Amino acid sequence: MNAQERIKIENDVLEDWEKSWPFGFSKKSNAGVFSIDTPPPYINAELHVGHAAAYTYIDTVARVKRALGFNVLFPFGLDKNGLPIEVQAEKEFGVDIRKTPREEYVEACRNLLDKYRDKNKNVFKRLGFSFNSYTVTGELGGAYETDSQEYRAFGQSIFIKLWKEGKIYEDTQLVNYCTACHTTLSDAEVEYEEKDSKLFTISVKIDGKMLDIATTRPELIPACAALCVNPADNRYTGLNKAIMPVTGVEVPVIRDESIDLNFGTGVMMICSYGDKRDAELFKKYNLKEKIIIDENGKMQDSGDYTGLSVSKAREKIVDDLKKGGHLIKEEVIKTEKPICWRSKNAVELIREKELYLKQKELKDMLTELSGSMEFYKKESRQILLDWIKSIDRDWPISRTRYYGTEIPLWKCKDCGEYVAPEPGRYYQPWKETPKDLGCGKCGSKKLTGETRIFDTWMDSSNSNLFILGYGKDSKFFEKNFPTSIRPQGKEIIRTWLFYTMLKSYQLTGKKPFNEVLITNHAIDEFGEKFSKSKGNGILIEKALKENGGDVIRLWAYLGGNLVEGDIRYSKEKINEAERIINKISNIAKFISQFGKDQTTQPNKIDGFDEVFIKEFNRIYNNILIQYNQYDFFKALREIKNFVINIFADHYLELRKSSAYGGDKSAIFTLNHILMNTLELLNPIAPFFTQHIYQGLYSKDIKQSIFSNKLDTQDFSELIQSIGDFDSTVWTTKKSSGIPLNGEISGIAIPADLQNYKDVFIKAHKIKI
């Protein structure tokens, strides 16, 4: 079977499914609910095979749980909010958040989203993902889009609830600010990148003496409030006042023990604000701050440099230092610079008024909650714990962007008090004010709508509540919360997982999930990460066209163990996947010649057949254990090993002549093992297993089908012995020039196989 034939079969199966989607969710079912909070993919992202692997893992969870008898809630979501959408809209449609009117800007984002609307949906279908529905239905299990009125209204209701409970407050604090995205960032949105940066040594007049100090950010000289040295540093004993070059401003020399005597010249320039350390020292010594970088990344309030961009100002200041003879040395050092997670631009510390959701006071509780969720693998919990430990401030949730959920607040023009509306509907305060809304403090009806939106994660962190009908179907929610499982990538533990936990706890006092499944990533043949800039990503569309869905799904478990570490994408593993499908298809073709539906157990089962049935049943039970632990990697290896290396290579070879002769016991055994194998493999590779099953057994693979086999026995040693003897016969025949189907004499059947000697005599044509 070649790829084109396989793909045709997959399309046929998919067409069948589409007729009466068999993966729906029914609230009425008596089966236990198992809910999966799948990461909604970004609609405009180019999905590569790494994504396919991660989602395959999730779909296998859904299919396995269904086969185990659960009523699986597995909604399909599309993430359509946030910076990534805006960044791409700016690129594709040339809109600019500083210049384009809001309506027009939002429209551009919508156009972009429309353009990509169905792209990923089809890719997911062709990979066989069994979401409850691919359509937005508004019911439990229906697809959802994070920019829909429903989802946004949901997020706003949650905000209003938290606001009214006093869990959200406004404050002016130093924030991480991305001057490219023009918005505040939370700590979780800041990444660090190692960069070469220049360390400048400049000379400064201190109490009349010229002394050297080192800085990586000379452009902050106009914001310098003090120089700082270690009190134990006797080089600087008694020095008190410095005159800064370029600005001529006099600043004090202060002493702090945190200063490293050995770094640079032992003198640190404290500016508002180079980094968090600066901020700490400003606070500690009550220095007067002077913020010289504005929201556009331009210099302000800094003399000749006012109006220049940060990088231009830096050039000019370095130039001026040179001219004034103040520049002593320039050297290149490696530093970790904070950058924006999206634009990768440098993050500046700026003072802004933002809304904050309390999280700092909950650190202990959240640590405890983390311990009550089951992690696969268990070590990945540590990433979450480390993050919680590092939290040192509350979460700024407001963003000065356009495409996201609007913060549902108005401000009273008369008394300045914030006004929150009743939860329920979708509010757009920047363009409307509800008629009945008035200030709760002074009663004024003169209100100004809030223009900011929420941090993307403020929306994303509602997904587990949303899919369970929080606030909408309370009975169902109460019964089924916490959500059963959260599968997600490890890189968004500090954002998506953490914020979901925070929100769920704030709202319900409970953990968000019972289980958390953390997946790693795919790397290319040479061990390199897939990345857009390297251009080494293999797009799912291309892989689907070349190989079909089952092969990609099988690869997800052949390339390595995604829960343990990164997995490798290679032609070799793709070939291996193809061969598995092919082999099983051929086994099925062979078995099909003995007729369909040969699944009724005959009165008498041959002793030899019993060995293989009981051993298979034993392995079947093992696989169910692995499935329950989400160890699909190990499960597939074990299924494959039995079916190909034991069942096909030995059982089938030894019994095929009997099967040709119509031996009922052999034909039943062949069908028993094949049918159960197809069922076991279905959650991993749903298309070809369903196709063969349908053809041979005149029915679809049932949704609820896994149950432990009772008739088991460990025959592994005997089967090993059978394999060894087969090898001996084959090798002997070959070295003696006897064709494999020729007769052989003078070969002894081992003692432990004597009970089954007739099978070997017949199959190998052994002459006694």
Added chain:
RNA sequence: GAGCCCAUGGUCUAGUGGUUAUGACGUCUCCCUUACACGGAGAAAGCCGGGAGUCCGAAUCUCUCUGGGCUCACCA
């Protein structure tokens, strides 16, 4: 700088004190044998990341180093 995880033939792996260290993919050789040449049989390929220690005995336990991954902090 700190913490967590990992290290077995080219690749993915089994192996938690005694094995000639699994198996698969790939490679090589031979073979069209009526399910399958997208097949079969066989072979080569690993001083189990380095070093030290515990033990009669270590891939397996301890320490240490190195290399990789992740996370946090910091670099004037």
